[in-house]
């Protein structure tokens with residue numbers, strides 16, 4: 001006797017798969033056989049998913065079926081821009097539902113080994129990302145979305161491959177020069193000034209109101225002024241980044257230095273510890289979560305700041321320069337390529353800081 | 369000079385100014401503590417035991433009266449490393465291992481690596497924490513954390529120990545053991561100890577003198593001599609002499625309370 005265990009994703013995928021049969025073939029260039037094959041795959045997998053299989057077996061079936069179907073569907077878009085039928089989208093929805101079911105099965109699996117848990121915790125977001133790309137590609141090309149509105153990821157990818165030189169030059173100009181140098185100067189000086197302002201309170205009293213004012217200044221006001229002061233090249237962009245990152249670091253570090261408990265301070269006092277000993281051995285370690293908070297906020301601010309500052313005058317290189325000029329030329333794939341580059345750089349930057357934070361503040365209740 | 373008290377307080381007052389009025393935490397405290405004494409401060413919550421200890425440690429300034437520690441101001445005594453202070457909570461640094469926590473005051477004193485290592489080993493041994501050197505405080509039970517904080521205070525090797533209910537959070541068995549260890553340490557090193565406690569048996573077992581305090585305002589109600597001799601096994605607590613002193617302390621606490629009415 002075969003045990004039956006329906007789940008809503010499989011039922012919906014089954015129905016969507018059957019519904020896709022009303023509009024064969026799926027696109028102008030896709031053969032009826034290939035279309036039928038997609039339907040058979042999604043309907044078959046949804047039936048199997050409703051049987052009481054071992055979770056690992058079900059996961060493999062779902063992974064192969066949903067991504068196999070998606071691969072056939074994307075392949076069916078060759079020379080078929082905007083010709084996808086109702087059947088195409090119905091079977092795409094079925095494949096997507098199977099992927100959803102796959103993620104559910106994976107996250108419900110009872111895993112004992114740590115490596116298996118780690119692997120699953122990496123696979124699940126990967127499936128998520130892959131399906132964003134699949135749906136984006138299928139909807140833009142299958143549904144005939146105009147290129148300027150939203151280019152498909154495949155054209156953006158192709159553009160990235162053919163324009164690596166330009167992207168690399170823009171990366172060096174914007175990220176390695178403006179962002180990193182500005183970030184280093186801004187956060188370091190914010191930190192040093194915070195430590196001094198903590199020692200000499202009058203500094204804090206004078207600086208914090210000014211800091212609040214500068215933080216409220218619109219960047220579009222600062223950027224042109226910095227161009228006048230520091231010229232068109234990356235120096236003026238780095239200066240914008242310095243202004244944007246200095247005060248978050250100052251304010252967070254001051255808050256972190258104030259976060260030490262009374263008892264711990266009293267303890268250091270009983271040892272007759274000097275101001276700098278208390279700072280180094282107690283207050284800075286306590287402030288570390290606050291400092292990392294500022295480092296992470298600043299990583300995002302610095303990238304935005306440097307890119308937007310390039311809108312206000314720059315030599316003919318840089319990510320912000322590229323975005324503003326290629327938009328004017330309707331080369332949206334190049335714009336999106338730069339956006340993808342910014343996203344990767346931003347995520348890596350943030351991720352590295354988060355990793356460093358885990359290592360440095362391993363003792364904090366949120367990590368241990 | 370040797371007859372001079374280690375701690376000499378004259379008519380101490382301490383008034384805390386708070387948002388909703390002032391609190392008189394200490395009122396007219398006069399107390400001399402000789403070198404090598406073991407003095408317990410006992411009394412109900414809020415009677416100023418912690419505040420008095422903090423005044424001795426220069427963590428709080430009296431608003432009136434005078435106090436000397438080691439013949440000088442509490443501040444000078446503190447800067448000389450005259451005492452080790454054990455707080456009510458362990459106050460270990462979570463980013464340091466147990467051994468590194470004990471090393472903290474030694475780093476500030478600027479001791480050499482070898483001396484540091486031997487003091488860490490000796491004092492962790494004394495509080496039965498050998499084998500836990502590499503653990504972090506949050507990996508240990510509350511009682512073990514408190515023992516580590518005692519090891520940290522002892523590692524300074526001060527002539528005076530100021531202890532604020534150090535065993536308050538520990539279970540009976542650990543407490544008994546640490547009481548014995550503390551007594552042994554006191555008997556061999558002749559350190560001066562000022563010890564805050566809530567527990568009458570603990571005070572009688574450990575002390576040479578018991579200062580009974582009463583609240584609102586915090587003041588000394590009575591000082592009871594309590595010399596059970598240097599050799600005190602744990603079962604001394606069943607002897608008539610012990611019970612007599614314990615009674616006296618209890619009566620003192622009761623009177624102190626009824627003063628208020």
Ligand SMILES: Nc1ncnc2c1ncn2[C@@H]1O[C@H](COP(=O)(O)OP(=O)(O)O)[C@@H](O)[C@H]1O
Nearest residue numbers: 384386391393412413414415416417418419420
């Ligand atoms: N920093 C402070 N500010 C205001 N009031 C305080 C402060 N510390 C202690 N007090 C008050 O002083 C009194 C004595 O406190 P404390 O010495 O802690 O008592 P005990 O240790 O005997 O329980 C209490 O009424 C307490 O509320």
Ligand SMILES: [Mg+2]
Nearest residue numbers: 417418419532
């Ligand atoms: Mg207290």
